[in-house]
Amino acid sequence: MAATDIARQVGEGCRTVPLAGHVGFDSLPDQLVNKSVSQGFCFNILCVGETGLGKSTLMDTLFNTKFEGEPATHTQPGVQLRSNTYDLQEGNVGLKLTIVSTVGFGDQINKEDSYKPIVEFIDAQFEAYLQEELKILRVLHNYHDSRIHACLYFIAPTGHSLKSLDLVTMKKLDSKVNIIPIIAKSDAISKSELTKFKIKITSELVSNGVQIYQFPTDDESVAEINGTMNAHLPFAVIGSTEELKIGNKMMKARQYPWGTVQVENEAHCDFVKLREMLIRINMEDLREQTHSRHYELYRRCKLEEMGFKDTDPDSKPFSLQETYEAKRNEFLGELQKKEEEMRQMFVQRVKEKEAELKEAEKELHEKFDRLKKLHQDEKKKLEDKKKLLDDEVNAFKQRKTAAELLQSQGSQAGGAQTLKRDKEKKKTREEKSVSDGTCTTPGKHPVVPCALVVCAV
Amino acid sequence: MDPLRQSPSPSSSRASSPRTLPCEMLGYVGIEAVLDQLKIKAMKMGFEFNIMVVGQSGLGKSTMVNTLFKSKMCKSTMPGLGVPTPQTLQLQSVTHVIEESGVKLKLTVTDTPGFGDQINNDKCWDPILGYISEQYEKYLQEEILITRQRHIPDTRVHCCVYFVPPTGHCLRPLDIEFLQRLCRTVNVVPVIARADSLTIEEREAFRHRIQENLKTHGIEVYPQKCFDEDINDKILNSKIRERIPFAVVGADREHIVNGRCVLGRKTKWGIIEVENMAHCEFPLLRDLLIRSHLQDLKDITHNVHYENYRIFRLNESHVLPRGPGWVNLAPAPASVPAPAGPQASPGPPKVCWWAKDNSDEEC
Numbered sequence: 001m002a003a004t005d006i007a008r009q010v011g012e013g014c015r016t017v018p019l020a021g022h023v024g025f026d027s028l029p030d031q032l033v034n035k036s037v038s039q040g041f042c043f044n045i046l047c048v049g050e051t052g053l054g055k056s057t058l059m060d061t062l063f064n065t066k067f068e069g070e071p072a073t074h075t076q077p078g079v080q081l082r083s084n085t086y087d088l089q090e091g092n093v094g095l096k097l098t099i100v101s102t103v104g105f106g107d108q109i110n111k112e113d114s115y116k117p118i119v120e121f122i123d124a125q126f127e128a129y130l131q132e133e134l135k136i137l138r139v140l141h142n143y144h145d146s147r148i149h150a151c152l153y154f155i156a157p158t159g160h161s162l163k164s165l166d167l168v169t170m171k172k173l174d175s176k177v178n179i180i181p182i183i184a185k186s187d188a189i190s191k192s193e194l195t196k197f198k199i200k201i202t203s204e205l206v207s208n209g210v211q212i213y214q215f216p217t218d219d220e221s222v223a224e225i226n227g228t229m230n231a232h233l234p235f236a237v238i239g240s241t242e243e244l245k246i247g248n249k250m251m252k253a254r255q256y257p258w259g260t261v262q263v264e265n266e267a268h269c270d271f272v273k274l275r276e277m278l279i280r281i282n283m284e285d286l287r288e289q290t291h292s293r294h295y296e297l298y299r300r301c302k303l304e305e306m307g308f309k310d311t312d313p314d315s316k317p318f319s320l321q322e323t324y325e326a327k328r329n330e331f332l333g334e335l336q337k338k339e340e341e342m343r344q345m346f347v348q349r350v351k352e353k354e355a356e357l358k359e360a361e362k363e364l365h366e367k368f369d370r371l372k373k374l375h376q377d378e379k380k381k382l383e384d385k386k387k388l389l390d391d392e393v394n395a396f397k398q399r400k401t402a403a404e405l406l407q408s409q410g411s412q413a414g415g416a417q418t419l420k421r422d423k424e425k426k427k428t429r430e431e432k433s434v435s436d437g438t439c440t441t442p443g444k445h446p447v448v449p450c451a452l453v454v455c456a457v
Numbered sequence: 458m459d460p461l462r463q464s465p466s467p468s469s470s471r472a473s474s475p476r477t478l479p480c481e482m483l484g485y486v487g488i489e490a491v492l493d494q495l496k497i498k499a500m501k502m503g504f505e506f507n508i509m510v511v512g513q514s515g516l517g518k519s520t521m522v523n524t525l526f527k528s529k530m531c532k533s534t535m536p537g538l539g540v541p542t543p544q545t546l547q548l549q550s551v552t553h554v555i556e557e558s559g560v561k562l563k564l565t566v567t568d569t570p571g572f573g574d575q576i577n578n579d580k581c582w583d584p585i586l587g588y589i590s591e592q593y594e595k596y597l598q599e600e601i602l603i604t605r606q607r608h609i610p611d612t613r614v615h616c617c618v619y620f621v622p623p624t625g626h627c628l629r630p631l632d633i634e635f636l637q638r639l640c641r642t643v644n645v646v647p648v649i650a651r652a653d654s655l656t657i658e659e660r661e662a663f664r665h666r667i668q669e670n671l672k673t674h675g676i677e678v679y680p681q682k683c684f685d686e687d688i689n690d691k692i693l694n695s696k697i698r699e700r701i702p703f704a705v706v707g708a709d710r711e712h713i714v715n716g717r718c719v720l721g722r723k724t725k726w727g728i729i730e731v732e733n734m735a736h737c738e739f740p741l742l743r744d745l746l747i748r749s750h751l752q753d754l755k756d757i758t759h760n761v762h763y764e765n766y767r768i769f770r771l772n773e774s775h776v777l778p779r780g781p782g783w784v785n786l787a788p789a790p791a792s793v794p795a796p797a798g799p800q801a802s803p804g805p806p807k808v809c810w811w812a813k814d815n816s817d818e819e820c
Contacts, residue, residue: 031752205700280487284494
C-alpha cells in the first residue's frame with residue numbers, strides 16, 4: 001500500500017504572509033455571529049439565598065419582565081430547587097433563559113445539609129451534558145445546555161459579616177460554578193455600613209479560600225471596566241418592579257416615608273453595575289468559563305473515578321480502548337456472575353417447592369389408603385352383622401314353622417277357639433316380646449326382624 | 458445552518474428541552490450585547506481553515522490557491538524537463554497565517570501532486586482518504602482525552618476543491634469514482650479548471666452534463682441539499698447549486714486593462730480577467746469559499762462529517778447495542794484502507810441522514 005507521504009511545511013509560529021489585495025475573510029466574525037444568532041443562545045442562572053431576600057424580584061428587574069411564580073413559604077422541610085425556562089427575544093437575538101432558584105434555603109432548624117441539593121443539581125446538569133457527549137450518536141450542537149453559567153449568591157443585609165451557612169455553601173459551590181455574591185435588599189444598610197460590610201465580606205471570603213468569579217481582564221476593550229467592577233464586588237442591589245414617577249420620568253423605585261430609592265441610580269445601589277457585568281459585558285465569558293473550567297474539571301473527576309487514565313504507569317499514552325475493553329470485560333463478568341447467582345437461587349427454590357409438593361402428595365396418598373382401609377373394615381363389619389342377622393331370621397322362621405305345626409296339631413285336638421286363642425296369645429306374646437325387646441327365643445335380634453315378623457304374620 | 462436538525466435521530470436531545478414560556482420584555486435589557494462579546498472572543502482566538510485541492514497536474518491548482526488568497530501560498534509547480542513525475546501520490550501541506558482587518562486566519566492548504574497522473578490510477582484516492590481520516594482521528598483522540606486542551610487544534614479538512622479537466626464532454630470515470638468516495642467524508646466543491654479553453658456555450662453544456670452526471674451517480678457536492686435549514690438558505694443555495702461546478706481561471710500576474718490593474722492571463726487574443734464575471738466564475742468561487750460560507754463549511758465538517766467518522770470508529774468492534782458510555786475504541790488500522798470500506802458502499806453504520814436523504818430525494 002503506497003505510503004502517504006505528507007510533507008508538512010509547518011513552522012511553529014507559521015509564516016505570516018502578506019496579502020496583495022482584499023480577500024474578504026474579514027466577514028468571518030459576522031458569519032460566525034449570524035450562525036449563532038440563528039441557533040439562539042441559552043443562559044442559565046442559579047439564585048441561591050434565603051427565603052424572602054428578593055431573588056424573584058431581582059430577576060424580574062434584571063430582565064425587565066414579570067416571570068411567573070408565587071413567593072415561597074418559610075415552612076419547607078428541605079431545600080428544593082425550582083427551575084423555569086423562558087424565551088426572550090431582543091432584536092434578532094433569541095435567548096433561552098433558565099432561572100433556577102432555591103426554595104426553603106436557610107429555613108430549617110438544622111441546616112447542615114442545605115447545600116447538598118444545590119450541589120447535586122449542578123452535578124446533575126454536568127452529568128447530563130457528559131452523558132450526551134459520550135454517546136455514540138450525539139446531537140451536541142442542538143443540545144439544550146442546562147449547565148449553570150452563573151450563580152448569584154444572595155447575602156442577607158445584616159451589616160456584620162457572612163453567616164456560616166453562607167460560607168459553607170459558597171465553599172462547596174466555588175469549584176463547580178461561577179459565584180457572584182450580591183448583597184440583597186441593600187436599602188436596609190446605610191452607605192458607611194455598606195463599605196465596611198463589603199470589606200468584611202471580601203476578607204472573609206479570601207481568608208476562607210472561596211474563589212468567586214472574577215471578571216476577565218485580559219481583553220483590552222473590557223479590561224478596564226472589568227477591573228474596576230472587580231473592586232466593587234459584592235454588589236449591593238435592590239430589586240423593584242414598581243414604577244414611580246420621579247421628576248418627569250417613570251423609574252423603577254421603592255418608596256419609603258423618608259424617601260424613594262431608585263433602582264437604576266448608581267448612587268443608590270449597584271444594580272446597574274450588576275446588569276452591565278452579568279448581561280451586557282460578560283455573558284459569553286461566563287458561559288465559556290463554565291464549559292472550559294468547571295465542566296472540564298467535573299469531566300476529569302468523573303472519568304478518573306470510572307477508572308480511565310490517560311497514561312499508564314510506564315507513562316506511555318494509554319489508549320482509551322484498553323481501559324474501555326477492560327472495563328467492559330469486568331462489567332460482563334459481573335453480569336455473568338449475577339446471572340449465575342440468580343439461576344442457582346431459582347433452581348434451589350424450585351427444588352424446595354418440589355420437595356414440598358412431594359411431601360404433600362405422600363400425605364394425601366396415606367390419607368387415601370387409611371380411608372380406604374377404614375371403609376373396608378366397616379364394610380366387613382356390616383357384612384358380618386348382616387350374616388348374623390340372616391342367620392337369626394332363618395332360625396326364627398324355622399321355629400315359627402315348627403310352632404305353627406305344633407299349634408295346628410293342637411287345635412285339631414282342642415278346637416278352633418283354643419287355636420285362635422293360642423294364636424292370639426302367641427301373637428300377643430310375640431308382639432310383646434318384640435315390643436319389649438326381650439328375646440324369649442334365643443338368637444332373635446330385637447330390632448331387625450320387626451319388619452320381617454310383621455310380613456310373615 | 459443546523460444540518461442535523463433534519464435527521465430523525467432516535468436519541469434526539471429535543472426530548473430533554475424544557476418547556477419554555479415566551480416572555481415579553483418591557484424595556485431594553487442588553488442581551489444583544491452578547492453578539493459583540495462573541496465577536497471579540499472570536500477575533501481574539503483567531504480562525505482556522507483547512508482546504509485541500511485535488512486534481513491532475515497542470516490544471517492550475519497552486520495558481521488557483523494563490524489567486525484565492527491573493528498571496529504566494531504555494532509555489533506554482535512547473536516540473537522542469539527530466540524531473541520524473543512522482544510515482545506515488547504525495548500530499549503536501551502548507552500553513553500560513555493571514556490577517557485582514559484584525560481578523561487572523563490560519564490557513565492550511567493541502568496539495569496533491571501526482572493525483573491521477575500515473576498510468577494505472579487505481580486506488581489513487583486512498584492516500585487522500587487516509588489523510589482526511591487521519592485528521593479526524595487526531596481530533597478524536599484529542600477529544601476523548603481526560604485532560605484535554607481548552608482549544609483543540611483543528612486540522613480537519615474543511616473543504617476539498619476538485620479540479621475537473623476541461624474536456625468539454627462529461628465527467629471521466631476517475632472523477633466519478635473519486636467524487637463518490639469523497640463526498641461522504643468531506644465537503645467537495647468541484648470546479649472546471651482552465652475554463653479559458655472553453656467558450657461560454659461549451660461551458661454551459663459541460664456544466665449541464667456534469668450536473669447530470671453528479672445526479673446520476675448520487676454525488677452530493679457542497680452545498681448539500683439535505684442540510685438546507687430554512688427557506689432563505691434554500692434560495693441562496695439553490696442559486697449556487699445551479700452554477701456548480703464553477704468555471705474558473707486562475708492567475709497571479711497583474712496586467713493593466715483600461716487603466717485598472719487587474720489579475721489576469723495575457724494571451725495573444727486578449728486578457729482574461731479573473732475577477733470579471735463575464736470572463737469566468739472565479740468571484741463566485743471566492744465568495745462561496747471565503748466570504749459567505751466559510752463558517753458553514755467548518756460547521757458541516759464538525760457536525761456531520763466528523764460525527765460520522767466518530768460513530769464509525771466507536772462502532773468498529775462494538776458488539777453491545779448502543780448505550781451511553783460503553784464505547785470500544787479499537788486502535789486505528791495501521792494502513793488506512795479501513796475508511797475506504799464503509800465509503801465504498803453507503804453502509805448502515807453511517808449515520809441515518811445519508812440513507813434517509815438518498816432515499817427520498819432522487820438525486
